Amino acid sequence: MSRRSVLIGTGSALPVRAVSNAQLAEQVDTSDEWIVERTGIRNRYIAGEGETTGTLAAGAARAAMEAAGVEPKGIDLIVLATATPDQTFPATATWVQNELGCNGGIAFDVAAVCSGFLYAVGVADSMLRSGMANRAIVIGAETFSRILDWEDRGTCVLFGDGAGAIVLEARDSDDPQAPGILATKLHADGAHNQLLYVDGGVSTTGTAGKLRMKGKEVFRHAVNNLSSVLGEVLDEVGLVATDIDWLVPHQANARILDATAKKLNLPASKVVITVDRHANTSAASVPLALDAAVRDGRIKPGQLVMLEAMGGGFTWGASLIRI
Numbered sequence: 001m002s003r004r005s006v007l008i009g010t011g012s013a014l015p016v017r018a019v020s021n022a023q024l025a026e027q028v029d030t031s032d033e034w035i036v037e038r039t040g041i042r043n044r045y046i047a048g049e050g051e052t053t054g055t056l057a058a059g060a061a062r063a064a065m066e067a068a069g070v071e072p073k074g075i076d077l078i079v080l081a082t083a084t085p086d087q088t089f090p091a092t093a094t095w096v097q098n099e100l101g102c103n104g105g106i107a108f109d110v111a112a113v114c115s116g117f118l119y120a121v122g123v124a125d126s127m128l129r130s131g132m133a134n135r136a137i138v139i140g141a142e143t144f145s146r147i148l149d150w151e152d153r154g155t156c157v158l159f160g161d162g163a164g165a166i167v168l169e170a171r172d173s174d175d176p177q178a179p180g181i182l183a184t185k186l187h188a189d190g191a192h193n194q195l196l197y198v199d200g201g202v203s204t205t206g207t208a209g210k211l212r213m214k215g216k217e218v219f220r221h222a223v224n225n226l227s228s229v230l231g232e233v234l235d236e237v238g239l240v241a242t243d244i245d246w247l248v249p250h251q252a253n254a255r256i257l258d259a260t261a262k263k264l265n266l267p268a269s270k271v272v273i274t275v276d277r278h279a280n281t282s283a284a285s286v287p288l289a290l291d292a293a294v295r296d297g298r299i300k301p302g303q304l305v306m307l308e309a310m311g312g313g314f315t316w317g318a319s320l321i322r323i
């Protein structure tokens with residue numbers, strides 16, 4: 001018998017206010033044409049008063065628990081991926097735990113920026129398989145609008161706010177075709193800090209700071225790192241790219257999604273794309289896209305779903321799940 005983490009529910013939450021490219025162009029020197037052509041983004045959601053990383057995370061977690069048919073008492077682990085926590089401490093996960101009424105289990109945040117959800121899945125899966133916990137909520141939640149420099153058109157048009165969540169349950173099975181997380185691979189290379197970072201922090205400037213990015217260079221690294229980690233995951237389980245039913249990538253730029261799919265020889269019809277609706281929501285983007293494709297019926301039980309992301313650090317990773 002082997003113990004596996006099985007995905008039993010997904011959920012998501014978005015701020016109330018949607019902002020189109022045309023609306024953004026009223027405040028920033030940009031245009032709908034430029035944003036659509038260079039990124040594929042048409043719309044993003046921006047958190048308003050009272051909407052925080054914590055409230056969005058709790059909304060996504062509630063929806064995932066409802067989809068899974070799980071009561072708060074049944075959750076003994078919450079891992080929340082975010083680069084925009086509500087407070088420096090305690091972890092936003094502990095606030096979410098109290099909101100949901102899951103008090104008493106394990107709750108902590110993971111910081112790996114856009115790859116945060118992949119890191120959180122890797123950590124939660126290890127803890128479930130080791131027996132430290134039995135049922136986990138894994139959340140990616142961000143309010144990047146609050147660390148954007150709204151004077152920098154090269155970055156402020158690219159990001160949005162939101163949250164996505166999944167419920168994972170540890171189950172024993174002998175069947176190699178049983179649902180569950182099959183493999184996760186994670187990487188980091190701290191040499192690239194200055195290509196994507198925030199120019200503030202508690203122990204340096206004492207401020208939250210603003211996001212800075214050298215987009216072109218990040219783009220180049222993203223396509224190479226993503227195709228390489230996807231290959232690693234497939235090798236680990238002895239599968240090839242054409243075995244994948246759905247690729248659910250980090251939604252940074254439609255051109256990165258196209259280039260990565262092409263490198264793997266995956267048809268575009270197998271790639272879940274939400275960057276047009278949500279823009280880049282950092283750690284929230286993969287679970288938001290996953291939830292969209294589960295709820296609209298594209299992702300079905302028995303299918304093989306590959307999640308992947310790359311972001312600040314650099315950090316990157318991929319995870320293969322049988323639904």
Ligand code: UT7
Nearest residue numbers: 030031034038114153154157215216218219222252253311
């Ligand atoms: O989530 C973490 C991972 N992040 C990413 O994966 C982001 C990766 N990078 C990218 O997605 C792209 O590099 C960007 C979308 C950020 C930029 O696209 P690009 O094709 O690399 O454009 P660029 O930065 O080289 O800028 C091209 C031109 C420049 O003008 P000049 O110098 O050619 O006259 C910019 O000033 O576009 C100009 N520009 C804009 N124009 C209108 C930059 N931002 C804008 C804008 N509106 N918002």
